[in-house]
Amino acid sequence: MLAARTPFNTKAIDRISLHIPAGQFVAIMGPTGSGKTTLGQLMGGLILPQSGVVRIGPYRVHKKSDRLGLWKTIGFLFQFPEHQVIEDTVFNHIGARLHRLSTRREWVAEQVKQTMEAVGLCFSQFKDRSPFQISGGELRRIALAGVLITEPKILILDEPTAGLDNWERSRVLSYIKQVHNERKMTVLYMTHRLEEALEYADRILVLDHGQLYADFHPCNIRDHWQRLERIGFVKTPLLRFIDSLEERSANKLLESVYKEEQLISFITTLSKEEL
Known part of the structure; x- marks a missing residue:
């Protein structure tokens, strides 16, 4: 419920019931205002439901003690992930979370190097550079590495390729899919690009007006096409x-x-x- 107890009161998510198995790559789609971002934030424990239950593995989102545990297992990349980059060098940004866990710089450096290579960034070339003096696509991959460094079991992505050209968008997505395959993590990918959902997802969830409108495997896209056209799919x-x-x-x-x-x-x- 958004803007509760005001004249602008709106149900952002309405009576959705679904189960996502561990390790699945799920594309979450729908028209603007359909509830994609809200659903992702609910799953990430960033906002709380006013009714109903959101359970991620053993964690219940409405319990504060569970949310603290949940946040240790989830990586969340927002629509413009460069806004999550605040350190002065690429190395310091990606390794920031690990510095809180260990003072061994050699260990942190090795973890940062491995994570940078996983998203296609050369450690020696980028580690000492300012995040704000490189291309948009590289900056997105740096933000992704900063999330992946703690090896989350669940990765939630809210249109992280927004604003990128086709080449950089394809590179970012291919690295996300590669990491998904190697680490067997669960990926929840909010997107309005059908071509991305068909190419990378194991399952497509479509929302409309806060409700679950369709749930299918990409190979069944044509069986659902008439319904999808009604809500603006092209x-x-x-x-x-x-x-x-x-x-x-x-x-x-x-x-x-x-x-x-x-x-x-x-x-x-x-x-x-x-x-």
Whole structure:
């Protein structure tokens, strides 16, 4: 409930019930104002529900003692994560949380180096540089490294690629997916970009007016398309191309194609059969 007890009282999240298994990469989508950010903040224990229960593993968000434990297992990256970067050097920002746990600089340096390499940043090249004198995409990866350094079990991302060009957006997302695969962490990714959800997620949750509107695997996107169009979803260039290709082919294999690499594989196989 937002602005409770005022004329602007609004239900941001309304009667949502869902279960997310550990290790799943979930894209959370929906129109502007649908409740994506609010849901992420509820799951991260940053705001409290006025009714109902939010449970993350053994932790119940409405209990203060549980929230303290929850925050140790969660990494939260906001929409403009560079606002989370406040230290004078890249090394100091990424290692800030570890300095509170250990005074051994050698150990901290090794952890920072490994985390920087995990997000595609050269340790020797970037460690002594100011975070405010590098590109936007690099700054996003520095912010991501600062969250990953404590090895959270759950990573919550609120449109962290907003404002980046296609190249940097793809790089940031590929590193997020790589870390997800290697560490088997749970990822909750709020996005309005359908192409990102189809490419990286194991599951897509769609919200509308604070309610759960759809819940499906990316391979089933076409089964839900008529409903998604009603709330403003637009087909990606890849989906439009697949539709066009299907009109010229009776091959039903296209029904399960939703990623670029799958389409390339399909066309390659088709070409070999024709030869």
